[in-house]
Amino acid sequence: MVTNPADPLFQAGYDRIVQQLIPGYASLARLAVALLAAGPTAGVSGADVLVAGCGTGAELLEAVAQRPDWRLTAIDPSAAMLAVAQERLKHADGVDWRQCTAESLQEEGRFAGALSVLVLQSLPDDGSKLAFLSALSRSLEPGGQLVLVDLMRPSLSGLEEQVEAAWLGFQRASGTPATEEEWAPLSQALHPIGVARLTALVNAAGFGDPARIFQALDVEGFLLQRRR
Numbered sequence: 001m002v003t004n005p006a007d008p009l010f011q012a013g014y015d016r017i018v019q020q021l022i023p024g025y026a027s028l029a030r031l032a033v034a035l036l037a038a039g040p041t042a043g044v045s046g047a048d049v050l051v052a053g054c055g056t057g058a059e060l061l062e063a064v065a066q067r068p069d070w071r072l073t074a075i076d077p078s079a080a081m082l083a084v085a086q087e088r089l090k091h092a093d094g095v096d097w098r099q100c101t102a103e104s105l106q107e108e109g110r111f112a113g114a115l116s117v118l119v120l121q122s123l124p125d126d127g128s129k130l131a132f133l134s135a136l137s138r139s140l141e142p143g144g145q146l147v148l149v150d151l152m153r154p155s156l157s158g159l160e161e162q163v164e165a166a167w168l169g170f171q172r173a174s175g176t177p178a179t180e181e182e183w184a185p186l187s188q189a190l191h192p193i194g195v196a197r198l199t200a201l202v203n204a205a206g207f208g209d210p211a212r213i214f215q216a217l218d219v220e221g222f223l224l225q226r227r228r
Contacts, residue, residue, distance in 0.1 A: 018118075019174070020171055020174040020175055021171055021174075022118075022216065022219050023167075023170050023216040023217060023219070024214070024216035024219070025219075028058075028117060028149055028214070028221070029058040029059045029061070029062040029117065030062050030066075031213075031214060031221070032059060032062070032115050032117060032147040032149060032221065033059060033062040033063050033066050033067065033115070034066060035147055035213060035223060036049065036113045036114075036115060036145060036147050037066055037067050039113060039145045040143065040145075041112040041113055041141060041143055041144045041145060042070075042112040042113030042144070042145060044112060045069050046069050046070070046071060047067075047069075047070055047071070047112035047113060048070075048071045048073065048110055048111045048112055049063065049067075049070045049071070049072055049073070049111060049112060049113045049114065049115070050072075050073050050075070050105075050107075050111040050113070050114040050115070050136075050139055050140075051063070051072060051073070051074045051075070051114070051115045052075055052102045052114055052115065052116045052119060052136060053075070053076055053102075053116060053117070053118075053119035054074040054075065054076045054081070054082070054085050055076060055081050055085065055117075055118075056081060056084045056085050056088065057074070057084065057085030057086075057088045057089055058117075059115045059117055060072060060074055060085060060088075060089055060092070060095065061088065061089065063115075064089065064092045064095075071094060071096075072094065072095045072096065073095075073096040073098065073107075073111070074095055074096065074097050074098070075098045075099075075100050075101070075102065075105060076099065077099065077100065077101050078099075079099050082097060082099055085097075101132075101135075102132055102135040102136055102139070103131050103132065103135045105135060105139055107139050108138050108139065109138070109139070109140070109141050109142070110139060110141070111139050111140050111141065111144060112140075112141060112144050113140070113144055113145050113146070113147075114136055114139065114140060114144070114145075114146045114147070115146075115147050116136065116146060116147070116148050116149070116150075117147075117149040118149060118150065118151070118219075119132070119150070120132060120133070120148065120150045121150045121151040121190045121191060121192055122189070122190060122191070123191060124191045125191055125193055125197070125201075129191075129193070129201055130201050130204060130205060133201055133202055133204075133205035133207070134204075134205040134206065136205070137205045137206035137207055137226050138206070140226040141226070142226060142227070142228040143225060143226060143228050144225070144226045145223060145224065145225050145226070146207070146223075146224040146225075146226075147213075147221065147222075147223055147224075148210070148221070148222045148223075148224055149214065149219065149220070149221040149222075150192070150198075150219070150220065150221075150222075151190055151192045151218055151219055152192050152193065152194065152195065152198070152218050152219070152220045153192045153193055153194040153197075153218070154218055163217055163218060166217060167217050167218070170217075192218065195210070195212075195220075198210060198222070202224055206226055206227055207224040207225060207226055207227065208224065208225050208227060210222035210223070210224050211223045211224075
């Protein structure tokens with residue numbers, strides 16, 4: 001999300017960097033796993049759970065800690081990021097590691113639940129977002145749930161400048177020397193959408209309306225359920 005994932009320094013410090021960039025990031029994985037574990041399908045002992053875009057493994061570490069009974073499948077298109085995650089979870093048994101995208105997974109109706117944290121924002125809204133969400137929906141059993149966390153477009157007109165200033169202030173206070181010039185290239189690489197557009201996309205993908213369960217500035221978390 002934040003820089004070049006092929007950079008070894010980036011891989012080693014990814015979680016620290018993102019914690020400095022995103023308020024509440026340290027709690028995101030814990031919250032996402034706890035929310036999914038409380039659901040009607042992934043709450044069942046031994047549930048199959050997909051972590052889409054597992055990155056360096058933050059959500060996987062939480063899943064292993066909170067629900068060691070889960071059968072985890074971790075996917076990411078980046079071999080470098082998967083290698084970091086595998087090293088961090090080298091003592092965890094039974095994780096099915098796959099270098100692939102959600103669209104190429106081809107596991108229809110298998111998973112009781114799924115996690116997708118800070119992935120959708122990197123996809124342009126040219127059909128790529130819908131393809132990703134549709135693939136996740138297909139991979140879930142009917143009634144299965146997805147916890148989706150993403151950078152969203154501000155919906156409160158007139159507050160955009162204040163929110164952006166607050167975000168830069170948070171990053172500086174967290175030790176990140178963020179300036180508007182440094183933030184601009186990252187912002188241009190992301191493709192946030194508003195809640196109305198997200199609702200249309202998830203409905204088209206086979207989910208019900210998104211239920212917001214987390215928000216910190218423009219980063220929002222949603223609980224989605226595949227229609228039966």
